Amino acid sequence: MLIHSASQLVCLRGGAQRGSRLGKLDILEDGAVLVQDGSIQALGSSRDLLRRYPQEDKIDALQRVVMPGFVDPHTHLIWAGDRSNEFSMRLEGKSYMEIMAAGGGINATVQATRLASDKELKVASTQRAWSALKHGTTTLEAKSGYALTVDGELRLLQVLMQLRDEIPLDILPTFLGAHAVPPEFKDRPAEYTNLIIQHALPQLKEWWHMHYPHERLPFVDVFCEPAVFNLEQTRVILSTAKTLGFPLKIHADEFENIGGASLAVSLGADFADHPGKKNMG
Helix, strand or coil, X not given: CEEEEEEEEECCCCCCCCHHHHHCCCEEEEEEEEEECCEEEEEEEHHHHHHHCCCCCXXXXXXXXXXXXXXXXXXXXXXXXXXXXXXXXXHCCCCHHHHHXXXXXXXXXXXXXXXXXXXXXXXXXXXXXXXXXXXXEEEEEEECCCCCCHHHXXXXXXXXXXXXXXXXXXXXXXXXXXXXXXXXXXXXXXXXXXXXXXXXXXXXXXXXXXHCCCCCCCEEEEEXXXXXXXXXXXXXXXXXXXXXXXXXXXEECCCCCCCHHHHHHHHCCCEEECCCCCCCC
């Protein structure tokens, strides 16, 4: 397949870029791209590739931009309910953590998600996934995190994997059992931390190998904040996950700089998301 007559072809050659080079794109004017067996085989001007590959099936880009699909490394795809009632609290100046402490935020979505059927979760998640695809995302990470029980989190991952097999998106799953301390463990975060390391993570590994024996393990993520999982609780969860062979992610230093990003580096995490309060200097 030869896609030609693109006003601009965004190539992104040279691998991942850092710093000021992030804004330097490799762009071909009036570009064309040859795709064979699912792989890019050639890039160049439309004139050149049309001459070199006259027998290929052709798609006229009609002077549109042709570019790689977006990769979204942090999504919450599978959940039920909504939190529109919290908008007025935001307008009153309530912070994210204040809303969460009042019973809103994550735990409000947990309650709705626990009550939803597999079918309801799958329908809602499918709509979100198709919306992402229509807006140009071709690869995304997707977290559990809105059940906060061992069986419930596995249920969310199972629905997510069913969705992955039915929609043309590359989906990378993440276990986020440490998204919040659930209501039944209110004021007992240490007990819930122990539940995760002693039961949830070992069961997750066993369950994954039983259902997806030829696939890499999902990421394990933790919401690291003083009012959620403190630095030491996060360290214990991620260290246990690493010992079990899971790749790591972390919600780090979004509201307070408590060392989450540094912990991510020390443990070799693949991602440290939300480092809004981290001093990067």
